[in-house]
Amino acid sequence: MTIRVLPSQLIDQIAAGEVVERPAAVVKELVENALDAGADRIDLEIEAGGTRLIRVLDNGCGIAQHELGLALARHATSKIESLDDLEALDTLGFRGEALPSIASVSRLRLTSRVQDSAHGWSIASDGGETSAERPAAHPRGTSVEVRDLFYNTPARRKFLRTERTEQSHLEDVVKNLALARADVEFSLKHNQRRVLQLPKALERGEREARIAAICGAEFLEHGRYFERTGAGMRLEGWLAAPTYSRAQPDAQFTFVNGRFVRDKLLRHAVRLGYGDVLFQARQPAYVVFLTLDPKRVDVNAHPAKIEVRFRDSRLVHDFVFRTVEQVLAAAPIDAPRAPPASASVFHAGSSVGTAGESHQSTLGFGAGPTAPDYLPLYARLHARAADAPLQVEDRDVPPLGFALAQLGGVYVLAENARGLIIVDMHAAHERITYERMKRAVNENRVESQALLVPITCKVSAPAAEAAEEFAAEIERLGIGLVRRGPAEVQVTAVPALLTGCDATALVREILADFAGSAGGTGVKEASNEVLATMACHAAVRANRRLTLAEMDALLREMERTERIDQCNHGRPTWTSVTLAELDALFLRGR
Ligand code: ADP
Ligand code: MG
Numbered sequence: 001m002t003i004r005v006l007p008s009q010l011i012d013q014i015a016a017g018e019v020v021e022r023p024a025a026v027v028k029e030l031v032e033n034a035l036d037a038g039a040d041r042i043d044l045e046i047e048a049g050g051t052r053l054i055r056v057l058d059n060g061c062g063i064a065q066h067e068l069g070l071a072l073a074r075h076a077t078s079k080i081e082s083l084d085d086l087e088a089l090d091t092l093g094f095r096g097e098a099l100p101s102i103a104s105v106s107r108l109r110l111t112s113r114v115q116d117s118a119h120g121w122s123i124a125s126d127g128g129e130t131s132a133e134r135p136a137a138h139p140r141g142t143s144v145e146v147r148d149l150f151y152n153t154p155a156r157r158k159f160l161r162t163e164r165t166e167q168s169h170l171e172d173v174v175k176n177l178a179l180a181r182a183d184v185e186f187s188l189k190h191n192q193r194r195v196l197q198l199p200k201a202l203e204r205g206e207r208e209a210r211i212a213a214i215c216g217a218e219f220l221e222h223g224r225y226f227e228r229t230g231a232g233m234r235l236e237g238w239l240a241a242p243t244y245s246r247a248q249p250d251a252q253f254t255f256v257n258g259r260f261v262r263d264k265l266l267r268h269a270v271r272l273g274y275g276d277v278l279f280q281a282r283q284p285a286y287v288v289f290l291t292l293d294p295k296r297v298d299v300n301a302h303p304a305k306i307e308v309r310f311r312d313s314r315l316v317h318d319f320v321f322r323t324v325e326q327v328l329a330a331a332p333i334d335a336p337r338a339p340p341a342s343a344s345v346f347h348a349g350s351s352v353g354t355a356g357e358s359h360q361s362t363l364g365f366g367a368g369p370t371a372p373d374y375l376p377l378y379a380r381l382h383a384r385a386a387d388a389p390l391q392v393e394d395r396d397v398p399p400l401g402f403a404l405a406q407l408g409g410v411y412v413l414a415e416n417a418r419g420l421i422i423v424d425m426h427a428a429h430e431r432i433t434y435e436r437m438k439r440a441v442n443e444n445r446v447e448s449q450a451l452l453v454p455i456t457c458k459v460s461a462p463a464a465e466a467a468e469e470f471a472a473e474i475e476r477l478g479i480g481l482v483r484r485g486p487a488e489v490q491v492t493a494v495p496a497l498l499t500g501c502d503a504t505a506l507v508r509e510i511l512a513d514f515a516g517s518a519g520g521t522g523v524k525e526a527s528n529e530v531l532a533t534m535a536c537h538a539a540v541r542a543n544r545r546l547t548l549a550e551m552d553a554l555l556r557e558m559e560r561t562e563r564i565d566q567c568n569h570g571r572p573t574w575t576s577v578t579l580a581e582l583d584a585l586f587l588r589g590r
Pocket of ligand 2: 099
């Protein structure tokens with residue numbers, strides 16, 4: 001074997017394999033260059049899913065005539081000079097390899113004009129062979145035209161999917177970039193047809209219009225804006241209500257310092273923030289922007305720069321997780337934001353950030369009504385009803401009112417100052433129990449009730465092993481459990497809150513939760529899941545008759561409970577019908 005230095009065109013083509021694996025990646029690199037050049041308007045034209053033509057025109061600073069050739073040269077960049085620059089990057093590009101890579105696998109034309117030049121200049125490259133500069137008519141800014149992508153690399157070309165698939169990848173990339181940079185106008189044409197037209201968006205309302213154009217109006221209807229700072233970071237964006245959860249993770253947009261990233265850590269943190277109100281396989285929907293000192297994040301972790309590495313990842317994870325959790329707990333965002341004319345006042349535009357104080361509940365379910373001062377739900381209802389001030393006499397009626405009746409063995413009907421409240425008692429009780437168990441576990445004061453006769457039950461082998469491996473966690477939950485054999489355990493105690501539940505079924509499910517979490521995502525999630533399982537077991541089953549006093553107690557307990565608006569499965573726990581809505585229904589008062 002002879003060792004050879006590779007020719008530079010081949011080097012570029014090899015690099016192209018990493019940087020531009022498909023048309024969408026070319027678009028990403030070209031648009032990022034335009035953004036780095038300070039453009040505030042970017043027009044894209046695509047043909048045949050980007051395989052025939054990709055043209056990106058920007059109104060940025062342009063490239064001077066004598067630098068056009070350099071722009072296509074490998075490792076030539078205007079964006080960094082030293083390693084120090086790399087450590088505090090404020091541009092999207094920095095590797096100086098996109099243009100030469102793209103040029104090596106296509107027919108590329110680069111045309112540009114800088115501010116003080118009388119006209120523009122253009123160079124062409126065919127598979128990496130660059131021509132001399134020629135004068136060209138061009139407004140200030142740059143256009144890059146990429147034709148016949150991969151025409152000289154058949155192996156690459158084979159990996160391309162249908163035009164439609166490539167086009168949809170490409171649109172995703174443009175959407176991500178357009179979400180990241182609302183201050184820039186974008187337009188996209190495919191086969192001469194306009195696909196996207198996004199005007200500059202500076203104010204909140206304009207940004208929301210862009211979000212709606214990209215993520216769908218429905219997302220925005222269920223989403224709420226929030227902004228928080230802490231630990232030297234800033235997180236802002238839109239979180240969709242847990243009730244708007246999805247089966248696929250297809251509406252999760254995370255940005256770090258203006259860069260779209262598909263970052264596992266961030267997604268995990270947000271998911272965990274939703275964890276309390278969203279269980280099982282449901283996926284939350286959100287658009288979040290994290291801003292932090294560029295020194296604290298390394299974007300040079302991936303050739304396409306789609307993944308990042310945080311220097312203090314624990315801190316970032318914590319900040320994001322806590323922020324999302326607090327935002328979701330602080331203000332209910334289950335209600336549509338643009339209610340129809342007849343919408344109830346409870347559902348009128350609420351603003352995120354009106355955190356009610358979390359009150360410790362010492363009264364058990366079934367205790368009588370208590371003074372409803374400063375309860376979380378109060379604060380939230382007041383915030384929600386801000387444009388319809390409470391009348392003085394309303395003050396004596398608690399937010400969820402007083403119970404009237406039980407309907408279908410499932411719903412509690414109550415009357416408050418504005419009309420009718422309908423509560424799904426199982427869902428509500430499940431949330432109450434869950435929050436209560438969680439607090440008790442966190443404070444290490446779960447009361448447990450010894451069984452008079454211990455129950456022996458058969459379980460799967462992994463479950464029996466989980467009983468041993470997670471013995472400490474299980475004990476913390478107030479469950480007395482010992483392994484009796486390769487596939488057998490004995491239950492000696494259950495949490496007092498769950499007295500009378502089916503201990504065998506409970507233990508089997510909990511062991512399955514733990515077994516499922518082994519070696520996986522960490523104890524916090526496992527225990528939340530376990531708590532949800534327990535809450536579900538404890539909750540009042542449908543068809544149980546409640547007395548009015550019991551129903552009132554449930555309503556008061558709800559008012560005291562954080563995150564009461566959804567049950568653990570993300571379903572709503574209550575809703576309301578105002579008198580005004582009833583009047584409208586019966587055509588009264590016209
Ligand atoms: P990088 O973006 O990593 O620097 P590229 O190969 O993408 O590398 O681009 C090389 C250089 O060409 C950039 O550093 C920049 O100076 C110049 N350039 C590329 N595209 C544009 C553009 N649209 N407007 C102005 N300058 C550009
Ligand atoms: Mg670049």
